[in-house]
Amino acid sequence: MAETMSPNSEVKPRRIRGLHRRRVLFALSRSDLTVAQISRQTSLRMPHVSAELKRLRNEEMVSSTGDPGARGSSIYLTQRGREAIILDEAHRVQSCTPIPSSSNAVCMVSRDRDQLLLASTLPFDQASIAIPDRPFSGTDSSGSEGVIWTLAEVENKIRRWINPHTGKLCAEPSALGDPNKIESFSEVDRPLCIFHARIIESGRPISIPPGTWFSPRFDLAIHPFSSYSESNIRLGTIHLEAPPVFSPEILVADIEGRMGRSLISRIIPDEFLVIGRIQDNKNNQSVFPLEALDNWIRLAHPRTNPSELRRRSHALKDRISFRRRSRVPEETLRRFRLDWGDSLFENKEIDADRLNTSNLGPRARHSLIEWALHSDTQIPMLVEIEEDLPEHLIHDCMRNLGRGIILTHPSANIPGVARLSADPTRPLPWTRYCDPAGLSSPVRIDDGKPNRFSTTPIDEIDPIQSKLDVQLDSSESSDPIIVKSITEMLGRNEDWANSIEAEHPEASLIATPPSLRWHRWKRIGNRVHVKWLAMIRLEDMPEYEVHELMNQTTVDLQTAYSEQFSEIISENPNFAFDVRPMTPPESSPQGSSWVASRLLTFANHLPRDMIEDLKSWAIPAWLQNPPNISVDTLSAAMKLQDLENLDEFFNEVHKSASKHPNSDLSTWSRFIRITQGRGRLTPSFSSVVIQHLPMEWYAPLSEQLLLNIIKMEDWWNQPKLSSIPWAALILRPKGEYHPLPGTDGLEHPGPSNDLLRRLEDAIQSEMDLESLENLQLIHISDLLMALEKASLESPPVGGKSHKMVGWLAQPFDKWPDMAHIETMQGNPVVTARLLMGRSRYAIDIRPDS
Known part of the structure; x- marks a missing residue:
């Protein structure tokens, strides 16, 4: 959030007097609100809010979009109001001295019910923080026994750097400081990052006095959401070290867009029946049950009597299944083609399956949902109910499903049920989970699902290559088992590969069918040379695990995989939705950053509805751990930026380049400084430039x-x-x-x-x-x-x-x-x-x- 005071301002810090005033001002600092919204957020009664707003308006700290007292007008802070908040924070942060030497320590500046004001010596970029319920020494003293750690949601919108000794605003310090300057080690000049947080479990007692420093213990933290049971659905984690979050038996999800559906597909258990547009890109063609046509006939002809409906349904099913030639009215056939297109049907029992409804009309989708809900078999399922379907279907699902996920639109009003929505402040895989009691928190969706092994018959799998892509050394080329695996078993004999895996892991990988090599690699990867990764092609492994493979690769292998990635994306742009890792950008490892860089590089091939995700997730994820070869990504990412954001974008790239000297972004960054007269073009660096930068640059x-x-x-x-x-x-x-x-x-x-x-x-x-x-x-x-x-x-x-x-x-x-x-x-x-x-x-x- 932009600051409204100069760091050189001589105004002395002062506290905001009055609890009501402080609550109202801090509520307005997050967003513009109506009087009723302020009352709900601050738990103050309307007369108290109105009286405080009147005083603030007289002091020119707030204003409104309408006349004072006009119904529905929004209240917002003026510059004077924002200055009052900054001065209050500057006054309160003085209690944080002395500053400890620990880099991960956090200070409790103040607390008002569930709202916390915290300070840290480094930028706090995580979505949550663990708070102790009383001072925690971190030692074996008896005073630390029984401390309960609770999770709080960090608000990333408001963050300021304040010097607790002078009480003045500061610019964000450099990440590492200058070791040649004594000021880098001086406590007097160490600013603190001030940020806000909200305790997730409302009403939990916290007894920490202002000025108390502590180091968060996420491994000991608790949250108020459902714990594990066989019927619950695992969603993800609030923090990687915190316990996972499970939803109750029924979950409503309203995350829109292709990326949202790809995200939901990763939390669907394998035993679920799926009715919706969530699909497997390798098997888009669904076969629908003939029994669903009984419900469809009723929806297609709502005014026709029941006996005629039964006759038409039997005739239509006979015609589709080729049992006999039956006469079907033209109006029924016309509506059938409109709703079902060229869909395939068969007599089938309800079981775990994926019924892709992408090309079906509203009546067809409606009939499939009714067929599934009213079947005798109690099977868990995911049901997508779009805006063109009646809302009563949502309530039917909640009544009839014992365990399931209802995928719907954000405008659907369904109180008292667990809900998973898009987080307005963080990109996917971060979502906002709200439990039936109304408690909400950001949750990072789990990346990946349990492995599912291919059932493709061995005799249907062709070898992926006529010879190995791996350079064998002398001992390998003379090993009779490896030679046999290449000449006789290449990609064809899973049973033989299993029998020799323990003593000959390389040969077992060669003999394994292509679609199963990645699963074997996860067992033998720590026993063989990384060069054997070349045996695994991206097209033969689960898309959502590509980033795990890239965590283990070398620079040479990354170049080869970039070519494979390009081929897949050009043929199937939807591959991008499934290969996109569900890891937060601020903690992206090598593999996630590599995938992000490839998605940015091939942005021109991707669907338009993924562009915003590239801006919000892919760019920061790429810069978190940029691959050694990144200049092609730089050119592509630059084109996604608006003109007014270009300077900020390049500043972030320069910061990343300074932290990753092995990346060619570091070469680009130094080359830019030289062109601006801030460096000298030496012979050794000249050689680096021609190796890593494009010739036209x-x-x-x-x-x-x-x-x-x-x-x-x-x-x-x-x-x-x-x-x-x-x-x-x-x-x-x-x-x-x-x-x-x-x-x-x-x-x-x-x-x-x-x-x-x-x-x-x-x-x-x-x-x-x-x-x-x-x-x-x-x-x-x-x-x-x-x-x-x-x-x-x-x-x-x-x-x-x-x-x-x-x-x-x-x-x-x-x-x-x-x-x-x-x-x-x-x-x-x-x-x-x-x-x-x-x-x-x-x-x-x-x-x-």
Whole structure:
């Protein structure tokens, strides 16, 4: 939330006098409210609220969207009101001194019923916090025995940094501080992060005086929600170390969108019957029960008498099942096609199944739900009731279901039942769970379900490859069991793989059918080399566990998996909804960050209804633990940002880059500083730039990069040096515009007049110019040739990387007519420059911004 006071303000901190005033102001600091809403949130009676608002209005601390006293108008804080809150917090936080050395300590600043004001030395980014009911020493003293820890929900909207010694607002300190400055270790200059929290279980006694510091113990914390039983549905956790949250037998979920349905699908137990648009992307075709047509006939012809309905139902079922040719009225067939389309039917008993209703009309969906509810078999189920279905179906489900999930829309009014909704302040997988008693809390949905093994017959599984993608060492290639698994059992014999797993885990992985390799890897992964992960393809494993696989990969394997990810996404964009990990962005491990980076990179292939999730979840998850190769993600993520948010976005990327020096984001960040005059382009860093950044980003500095690299020892062995088309990068017109993320763009300076001499002097100090071709440095050789011919005003000779490359150093009016075949043969970057007619003498026009 934006601050309203300058950190240099000389106004002294002062407390808000009066409990009513403080409650009203703090309620309004979270959002604009009506008088009735303030009364409910503060537990104050309406006359007391009205009287306090009148006094605050006279003091110009609050105002309203309508005339004073107008019914329904919203009350909001003025700048003076917000300043009063900040000064109150600054006064109260003075009780937090002295500050302990522990980095995870939290201080109780103040408490008003269930509302807590807390302080910490580091930013508190978690969704919940564990609070002791009395001071906790953390030692074995008897005073710490019996301490009860309860969970409180952290409000992330309001967060301020205040120096408890001076009582002034501060800017957020850097994550690590400067170890070279004594101020980094001085308590006087240590600000505290002030944040609010709400105790989840209303009315729980807390006896901690203001100024008490403690370290949260989530492993000892309790919450007021249902505990485990066989009939309850496990939802997730409030905190990773806290006990899981279970819903009662009936749960209403109203999370909208494709991502919401994908999230719900992960908490559905395997024994549930599913009737809704939640589907398995590998098996979209559902087979519906013929018995459901009895209910559908009644809905399709509400005014027809019962005997005629029975006759039409029998005739329709006979016709569908091909038992006999029966006459069905045209109006019934027309409505059937409208509601059911080309659906398949069969006589089937009710059991655990997935009936995908995506392509069904309202009457068809209604009839399926009634069929399931009125069956004699009591089976747990998930039922989706959309807005176009009557609301009484929700109450029918609650009466008839012994155990189930009702997926409906947010506007459905169903009091007194457990409900799972989208959390307005946090992205998925965070949701808001409200139990039947009205207690609510953010809950992070569990990521993944119990493993379900494939039942595909072995003789129907084709080998995924004709030879291994794994490089065998000498001992492996001479192992007769491994050789046999490759030549005779490759991907075909699960039983044989089981029998040899204990003594020959590598061979068992080779013989395992592709769709089962991931399950075997989870058993043997700690016994074999990580290179064997290459045997597992993304298409052959559960989508929701891809991030677990990526937690174990190397950089080389990540590159291979990126190609597989690209192929799957281009063919099936809906893959994104299932592969998206349900881990909070602030705690994303390597695998989740990798998946987030791939989703961002291929954002153009994804459905539009996933874009908001990419902004709220994928970007922070990627930056939490960015893969070593991330510049392609940077370009894609930048395009998702609004113009007014770009500066903030790049600041976050720079912060992440500073924490992850092995990522190419670190190279980009340092390169940006150099282009802004805040750093020097050294020879060693020049070599790093050409290895990790796209050529078009560093083209304006390509001349300096090449000259720097040639100064290095054994420069001709530098990685990627021989593959870069230097002539196409350096021989560009002065002023040509090059976009570079994080800047307003760079203008190419054009080649220096003395570039040929400087290159020849630098190279000849180490070797003869004729040696360039022997060392496969043909691009540097072509650049020298082009510059030499241009200086002599003579036409160039054929280049080694591209026959026409020398013309990039010549004025365009001297260019010969180039045959298409001559232009297209050679280095593609040179080809592109030739096709655009862009030599060093071209006149550049900067594109409109």
